[in-house]
Amino acid sequence: MALSHFPPTAEPAEVSNHLRDFGYAIVDDVADAATMDRLQAEAMPYIEASDAGRDEYDGRFTRRTGALVARCPTARKLVMDPVVVGVVSHFLSHVSAVQLHLTQIISVEPGETRQKLHRDEMAFDFFPFGADYHVQANTMWALTDFTADNGATHILAGSSGLSDEESFQLPDAQAEMRRGSVLFYDGKVLHGAGANTSAGVRRGVNITYAVGWVRQEENQYLACPPEIARTLDDDLLRMMGYTQGAFALGYVGDQTDPLAALRGGTAKAKTIGSVAQFNENAREFVTDIDDLEESG
Known part of the structure; x- marks a missing residue:
């Protein structure tokens, strides 16, 4: 089964509606090669210093490197990319505010086995959000080409509103895409990294957004120290959580912004x-x- 792809000129609502219907959408060629080259160069010292995963779920041959807003200036461009923000804002338009949930480069090295299929909403203490309530919108940018051989993400399209038993009857497909393309997927869809049977590393930039009233997976206020945060523009800071997350949520002291x-x-x-x-x-x-x- 081949997954659907959209051009970078597609209307955000069209991509968002596909994401809502099928749990995923792929937009091709959103970032150019120069942008991805800069990001990789900025991130490599941190990637090389990152430990491999603790178990088979994390991946014993997989490195996860976070705090990208502080460490990699180019990652800030991806966080606020107009295509991505447009799709995410439309998809999560049922809430008052959207916030950055996590930033992470995932490096799947040769020899890695296939990850267990899972739903990312489990991070919220396995709270049973309703089938029609989406709490997050995830992106995976291809920092390298994503291929079947190097472990492109597996997706069970249409599994978002189904039980696990029903979902496992659906066809499995991999999100193969060129470098600079973006996979969108919701927090309910069953997905997981593929096995890397190639000779190269598969790298993806996982940037996730969530509704403003939940706790972020990556603590943006500590991952990006205040002395760096003060150098960033207001729109990025608001996306990181320097705003109210909903009515009366997130003010400081005497109701200070x-x-x-x-x-x-x-x-x-x-x-x-x-x-x-x-x-x-x-x-x-x-x-x-x-x-x-x-x-x-």
């Missing part, structure tokens, strides 16, 4: 989301409680 606090200011945090909608939800909640008490 987190971005202002980082910069040394005292501006009040702005309301995120609709106050009217918040009040309406609160009224409905109270009404529901009253109805329960009357019926009880």
